[in-house]
Amino acid sequence: MEKRVYNLSAGPAILPEEVLLEAQKEFFSYKGSGMSVMEMSHRGKIYDQIHQEAEADLRSLLNIGDNYSVLFLQGGATLQFSMVPMNILKGKADYILTGAWAKKAAKEAKKIGSVNIAGSTESENFNRLPRQDELKLDSEASYVHFTSNNTIFGTQYRTEPEVGNIPLVCDTSSDMLHKKFDVNKYALIYAGAQKNMGPSGCTLVIVRKDMLERSDDSLHTYLNYKTHAESNSLYNTPPTFSIYIMGLVYKWLLKNGGLDWIYKVNSEKAGMLYDFIDGSDGFYKSAVAVKEDRSLMNVTFSTPNEDLDKKFIAESAVKGFSGLKGHRSVGGLRASIYNAFPQKGVEDLVEFMKDFKAKN
């Protein structure tokens, strides 16, 4: 088998080796069909089974009820920043700002209606999440929007903000499927595929069916959730290969024990890394001010100074760790340890960090 690096990229990100090997094996001819999945009609029987199974397996993983539609769309979370307000913002909406992505989402919403910033830690450079007691919700808001995990600052919600009866909308792009959660608490969930689910180019939307009534017929066809809900995401050609890989990832999760299993793995991986950082006598510093807000997906930290950060990135790359540079907007270091990142990789990273500390 070919050598692999430890891929700590924030996204597109590492995928399970089993999934890659299976997809590679059937890349040229899918299960004896004589065609690659990429070459198949999206209206044919073989692809249809792939499509249906991906949806069914996702429903099974998250225990999604029939009162929700599952959509496989395109355009990334970026297009959802617009589609969400286009479809369901009637008047005003609450946005909780926890970083760059939430701000981008709020910016698009302002093109549709009035946006109330229900909470923000921008003045603290988003180094923690707004506390529940800091939120100023508008009971008449069309919905409350929040971002479950922030890849840049390394913060993550442990539980949803409490919003009473206001419909809850979440961008889960960077921690979708990292643990079990109750879909019934949400009116709408969206996520780009390229962290925990598959290749970029597909965006998952899980929307409670009553929300679809808000979608106005005057909306452009592709931008209307109803278009896709009514045609099972086959109104136009969907990103078939991305959906196929997502489906393989869902099966990989189910086979290994589902979301409880992966949450245990993720907790252990992140725990190992944070414990080491906290016990490093201040050599490594977590970028997140409040421990409970630390992300299990993106571990942001730094060494005593920028020069050492640079040295860390260069030396780790030589040792086979790829993608440890922090986001260009904040600097520092970041280890993205999504679902598919192996436990052994975290152990080896900690060893490297120990060694780097000793030498510097």
Next chain:
Amino acid sequence: MEKRVYNLSAGPAILPEEVLLEAQKEFFSYKGSGMSVMEMSHRGKIYDQIHQEAEADLRSLLNIGDNYSVLFLQGGATLQFSMVPMNILKGKADYILTGAWAKKAAKEAKKIGSVNIAGSTESENFNRLPRQDELKLDSEASYVHFTSNNTIFGTQYRTEPEVGNIPLVCDTSSDMLHKKFDVNKYALIYAGAQKNMGPSGCTLVIVRKDMLERSDDSLHTYLNYKTHAESNSLYNTPPTFSIYIMGLVYKWLLKNGGLDWIYKVNSEKAGMLYDFIDGSDGFYKSAVAVKEDRSLMNVTFSTPNEDLDKKFIAESAVKGFSGLKGHRSVGGLRASIYNAFPQKGVEDLVEFMKDFKAKN
């Protein structure tokens, strides 16, 4: 090597075997990088080279000047039906109707401005293209929109309609890169990848830079061409794997002789099939009324009756021909023989058709 079928699907469609084999080989670890292309950061050096080369090779194939931006977007031609008028329709636009796709494009444009149907053969069930002398163009139109090839009815423009100084916009989804054409005649060209270029999930847009001045800042970020032109299609995560495969297809074309080569191949393939149909003593009938309007990509035809059409589909499938059923909206038969469909496949199909005729 595994057995392949003759894939005559209208799209997603057959890809060159060489491309599939190369992508399969480096699927698990791209050129020794230790990562699949699917797993790479879109801001990293390795993917950046893939991205830049795909654009450069496309520019080389079509001889695209610096006065055009090349964009790799998402959402298919369907989203372009909306993005085109959102960005460049100011007041009114001309649409030429040659089938279902052109009608869908016009429908979205009506949400933005006034649409003049400059020509239509709908009353003849789109079995030919509107002639130049039938066009009623509005000299003050923002643009004229047409569809270069119609997959459902099997019609295709040999040369662009003459539109004088009105900017010309074309949906080339189903015949892009099937031959050389003069990009300078166009203000904007768009095409879903999944016929002649790669997997579904990526939409190519070639737009003359002066047209970008029409894009209003009030547009939603993803829906504004300027967003993508200014960031080299990297504003948000692009469909990296689709772009990678498109790049391999561009290299395959360049290596074999470019668009003059593929046009010769396409002309020979389609010629063989149409000649046989025309010489079948009326057993097979072309669905297109005007010979010059026949598509080189989608050869639509039928047998003497519907029962025989069904028999033809069933028996051809057994013989290893996949996807010969006509579009569900028109019935009959359709052989989609895109760039990657092998000449030998057409020869074998003609043999099958001879045999089928003899037996029925």
